[in-house]
Amino acid sequence: AQSVTQLDSHVSVSEGTPVLLRCNYSSSYSPSLFWYVQHPNKGLQLLLKYTSAATLVKGINGFEAEFKKSETSFHLTKPSAHMSDAAEYFCVVSAQMLSGGGADGLTFGKGTHLIIQP
Amino acid sequence: NAGVTQNPKFQVLKTGQSMTLQCAQDMNHNSMYWYRQDPGMGLRLIYYSASEGTTDKGEVPNGYNVSRLNKREFSLRLESAAPSQTSVYFCASREDRPFPSNQPQHFGDGTRLSIL
Numbered sequence: 001a002q003s004v005t006q007l008d009s010h011v012s013v014s015e016g017t018p019v020l021l022r023c024n025y026s027s028s029y030s031p032s033l034f035w036y037v038q039h040p041n042k043g044l045q046l047l048l049k050y051t052s053a054a055t056l057v058k059g060i061n062g063f064e065a066e067f068k069k070s071e072t073s074f075h076l077t078k079p080s081a082h083m084s085d086a087a088e089y090f091c092v093v094s095a096q097m098l099s100g101g102g103a104d105g106l107t108f109g110k111g112t113h114l115i116i117q118p
Numbered sequence: 119n120a121g122v123t124q125n126p127k128f129q130v131l132k133t134g135q136s137m138t139l140q141c142a143q144d145m146n147h148n149s150m151y152w153y154r155q156d157p158g159m160g161l162r163l164i165y166y167s168a169s170e171g172t173t174d175k176g177e178v179p180n181g182y183n184v185s186r187l188n189k190r191e192f193s194l195r196l197e198s199a200a201p202s203q204t205s206v207y208f209c210a211s212r213e214d215r216p217f218p219s220n221q222p223q224h225f226g227d228g229t230r231l232s233i234l
Contacts, residue, residue, distance in 0.1 A: 032219045043208055043225030051220040094219040105219055110160035
């Protein structure tokens with residue numbers, strides 16, 4: 001079994017200040033982890049992914065995330081927020097289902113709405 | 119690069135009507151998915167298809183049917199629409215080689231469905 005918890009449903013920051021979006025996961029397998037961004041009236045777009053290589057992962061638009069196995073966390077950060085970062089962000093865990101069949105191995109967090117104050 | 123294309127973009131139905139949501143991908147992916155997105159609930163999997171000719175139920179399959187017409191197309195059908203099915207529906211696809219779990223999903227822009 002696996003789960004994903006996005007610890008904040010809403011985060012509000014001022015433009016130019018750091019962004020921290022928190023994600024904790026649990027998985028019985030060695031997971032891959034993803035962050036997606038969803039702008040209004042759009043589908044989800046991949047920001048970055050962790051797949052057991054480097055624990056610090058850099059993504060698009062200046063975002064990065066660090067995989068911490070001991071803390072079962074995969075928090076998303078950005079040094080300086082921009083107005084265009086205002087969106088919904090989803091953390092996703094993906095594990096190879098060793099039992100095979102019946103499940104796609106993907107679990108989504110419920111999302112964090114990022115608000116950027118001018 | 120079209121990626122994942124969904125049609126229609128918007129639809130309003132009356133209770134009891136039926137309709138089919140269309141999805142096509144041009145990336146030669148084996149796996150395709152249908153999700154619904156409701157406020158505060160994230161994305162919930164309705165059905166997915168690991169390959170052409172196979173489909174499996176997800177978390178919320180009741181009231182829906184799917185067809186994997188070929189490798190490109192995966193449609194979602196509401197046989198008798200209910201107000202509880204008012205939602206935004208997303209289709210996604212994913213490469214499954216070399217390891218499915220390492221591959222990101224690619225999403226369409228969604229179908230916004232209202233049922234009165």
